[in-house]
Structures are given as C-alpha cells and as structure tokens.
Amino acid sequence: MQIKRLAWLLNVLMTIFVAWQLALGLQAPDVVTELRDISGRIGSYLLLITLLYTPLGYYFPATRVYVPLRRYVGLWAFAMVMAHLLVWISLEFNFDWLLMWQEMQGNLFIWLGVLAVVLLLPMALTSNRNATRKLGYRRWQALHCVTYVAIPMALGHYLMAQKVATAEPVILLVMLIALMIWRFRYAR
Secondary structure, rough: HHHHHHHHHHHHHHHHHHHHHHHHHHHHOOOHHHHHHHHHHHHHHHHHHHHHHHHHHHHHHHHHHOOOOHHHHHHHHHHHHHHHHHHHHHHHHHOHHHHHHHHHHHHHHHHHHHHHHHHHHHHHHOOHHHHHHHHOOHHHHHOOOOHHHHHHHHHHHHHHHHHOOOHHHHHHHHHHHHHHHHHHHHHH
8 A cells, every 4th residue: 555655646746846847948948949858858867767676676675665666657757758759749840740751861869769669658558457467477578678678779869869968868878888787687
C-alpha cells in the first residue's frame, strides 16, 4: 500500500513540476523553442533515472521496494518525449509534413529522436500488468531490454541537437555510459 501512495505522490509532484516548467517556458521570448527544449530535457532526465533503479537496488538493498516506481517514471518520461515530439510537429512545423521531411534530411539527430520514440512506444504500451501477463514475463522482459538501445538514442539526439556546446548533455551521456557499463558488467 505504501508504494501506491508513493506512486500517487510521484505523479502529483511530476504534474506540478511539469506545469511549473511549462509556465516558465510560456514566459520565454521564443515560446516554441523553450517548450520543445523543456519537454525534451525532462524526458531525457527521466529516461536516465529509470536506469538508476537497478544499481541503487544492488548497492542499497533497502531501496528495492521502490523499483515499482520505475514504471511511473518511465511513463512520465514517455509522456514528456511525446510532448517534445508534439511541440515539434504542431508548433514548430504546424503539421507541414513536407517541411518536416525536408528538415529531417541530413539531420541525424532528428532521426535518432524519431527512432527513440518508435522504440519507446511499445514499452509504454506494455508497461502494465495486463501486457506482462499476455506477453509472458520473458517476452515482456525481452521487449523492455530495448530500453538499452532507445535511451542512448534519445541522449544522442539531445547531445547532437545542441547548437551551442553545453556540459549538460555530455554529463548525461557520461552518466549513461557508466550505467550501461555497470549494467552489462555487474548485473545478473
């Protein structure tokens, strides 16, 4: 029961945080760019946080009770990724598919972002007990291993999208590399 309360609290806090960030974004001189960047940044942070649960549980066994919250964090990450995509499609390009296609030509970072969304979609759709039961635990777990491909793509998108070199995406990428090394070296 305590986990359900924590999940509820996490959802409320995330809603407040996202609303606050969006309110700040609406005050920026370039609202569309700010909304796009905020949603993408939050999505990147949350995707990385989902990978932290396993090492934390490994080194601090008392934290294993919080592993069920990873699903909520992952779904929030997906919601922010979809908000990022929706801002890009609707506000930046006004649903002009031809213009979007032209923008995608020669821009590897856009392709990385699109592929990350495509890979994250089945994971978001199957992040419930019903899907786990229907797929069977082994197939469900194999599907969710795609995380280890989608998250590097998403962070690669974030790093390559920077027009000015900043430390933030590099730090996230270093954290990702450390988590991936840990995952493939120490995790069972």
